[in-house]
Amino acid sequence: MKKAKKEIATKRMHMLFKNAISNARTDANLAERQAITAKKISMKYKIRMPYEIRSCFCKKCKKFIVPGINSKIRVGRSNVKSIRITCNFCTHTYRKIIKN
Numbered sequence: 001m002k003k004a005k006k007e008i009a010t011k012r013m014h015m016l017f018k019n020a021i022s023n024a025r026t027d028a029n030l031a032e033r034q035a036i037t038a039k040k041i042s043m044k045y046k047i048r049m050p051y052e053i054r055s056c057f058c059k060k061c062k063k064f065i066v067p068g069i070n071s072k073i074r075v076g077r078s079n080v081k082s083i084r085i086t087c088n089f090c091t092h093t094y095r096k097i098i099k100n
């Protein structure tokens with residue numbers, strides 16, 4: 001019973017997040033709300049947010065940032081494969097190591 005609820009919640013979370021990304025360009029406020037709702041669902045049901053969802057929240061100001069819309073992405077040039085994400089809201093930059 002509880003497992004089924006969690007499954008539904010996970011689906012809802014993904015759906016909301018998908019919508020948030022597609023709305024980010026046209027309606028940033030709506031996108032932000034949908035992203036926050038998705039985050040709330042994950043907290044309420046203790047669902048671990050997948051990597052691609054977590055990486056769309058700024059580490060500093062916690063805002064919902066979409067690559068190419070309100071965040072900049074640079075690929076690192078060192079041997080370690082990494083990307084740099086810069087938040088357009090607080091200009092905080094954080095690095096992500098890409099593992100193969």
Ligand SMILES: [Zn+2]
Nearest residue numbers: 058061087090
């Ligand atoms: Zn930020």
